[in-house]
Amino acid sequence: MSAPRVRFCPAPSGWLHVGGARTALYNWLHARAHDGTFVLRIEDTDAERATEASMLGMLDGLRFLGLHWDEGPDVGGAHGPYRQSERSALYAAVARRLLEAGHAYEAFETAEELDAERGRARAEGRPPGYGGAHRHLTEAQRAAYREEGRTPVLRLATPEGGTSVVDDLIRGPVEVDWADVPDFVIARADGSATYYLANTVDDLAQGIDLVARGEDLLSATPRQRYLSELLLAEDDGRALLDAALAEVGLPAREPGWGPVATYAHLPMLVGEDRKKLSKRHGSVAVEEFARQGILPEVLVNLLALCGWSPGDGKTEQLSVPEIVARFDLARVGRNPAYFDVDKLRSFNGDAIKALDVAELSERLVPFFFEAGLVADPPQPGERALLEAFAPLLQERIQTLAEAPPLVAFAFADEVAYEEKAVAKHLAKGRAAEVLAAAEPALADLGDWTAESILEAFDGLCADLELGRGKVMQPVRVAVAGTAVSPPLPETLAVLERETVLTRMRDARERFTAPAAGS
């Protein structure tokens, strides 16, 4: 396979979810693995659903994942435009030519009538597809419908008999009986193109030679293959599509482009209930994972594993370059894949541990900013604090978003004391005594390091005949306000000694009962 052209073509409604991201990724991987071209095309033919915000969100999601496109909106390319809403003249020209050639016909049923008919068909156990009622209308009948004020849709007349065999790269040959393929709509009553038309036309016009998409489109393939053949069939030495392209002044197809694309239908992504993944399954938007602090390369890793595996039966955690090097569409499996969020978190934790400190700090910045703990570019002091905590955080977080709450106390001037922690570790027991003893012990320390602080604590343990927990928890709560923090000596060492001492004294006066007599 030489320099393939592949595409991802989202419909801009809603967010980029993991299913779409997986499809985009597989196409992108295929392009990168074979030195090909990754085209991004926005399929916004349905004016009622497509939104600008959604499109921007999709682009952001793809960029977050690092799936950069070679041709597409905002980067351009030789075969644009890359938004279908800007190509409607082409679809109209193609549709008209299809009609003129007798491959398509006008159908006058209204959406309501078809709906009702579908309901009846379902109730009676008949296939709900269009039966072809208007396929052979006479000129007079058409005129009569028009007189009623009806505007027709255009339907493609599918073959009367025989079978269509699609040789799917992943599934092998798939055979479908033409009798089971209804005459489908290619142009709506308002003249706009449907997916079948626009998608097929553009794949051809943009030289897409490999189509990797969700399995839910497997049954659409025979129609698109048939449509492709009609578009490419030569008439007067020129294919219908080429004539239409020239008519509307869009770039011509390149000579080297092959006739029809190879198809690769990817297994469905499912939720825990084994149903097609949808918003019902909780957070499936790429943006949401980004917000939670999932690393993009980890999301890519997990997405890659949804249907594909390197095949050695062992390796699962892979870097993006490794995936590119090993990926092969032909090795994609056929059974539905479950997008496992637990596994994602686990891998993410591992990846965070593997990051070097500077890199981790950098990635943490937006999350600390979001939490209101640092300024937009962080102040030098804030950055230093972040870098000092990064190694401690690294060991215990699975997502970046988990970091700020763990060390918020170090960035805030005021400590937010947690009621339960105070009640358990300060307001009872020997907390007052412990703090009173700890203050001078820490104040008198020569070095302010984790080692020396730990030594001081151990000294206190011996003096007071208490375990480390009994000594350190009151101090932790006094300084952090919570019973949970990174390891205490290291944490204290990161803070200014004065801050620590002040907080201990304040907490002792504010929360502890006066030391009991004996």
Add this chain to the structure above:
RNA sequence: GCUCCCGUCAUCCAGCGGCCCAGGAUACCGGCCUUUCAAGCCGGCAACGCGGGUUCGAAUCCCGUCGGGAGCACCA
């Protein structure tokens, strides 16, 4: 209803006729470690849907059956 696709531990993946009384990962359970929370380390549980073939030999090939999913839109 019809058509198509799929069927290995709870979950995902490996397995392409002998290397499999089935391997890895996540989850779960237990232990160790321990200054909190995690992490880490060690160990454990646990699957070839079922029935027939083919074969010296089947998770792997064939048929049937059952189960699951997708599609049959003026959505993509």
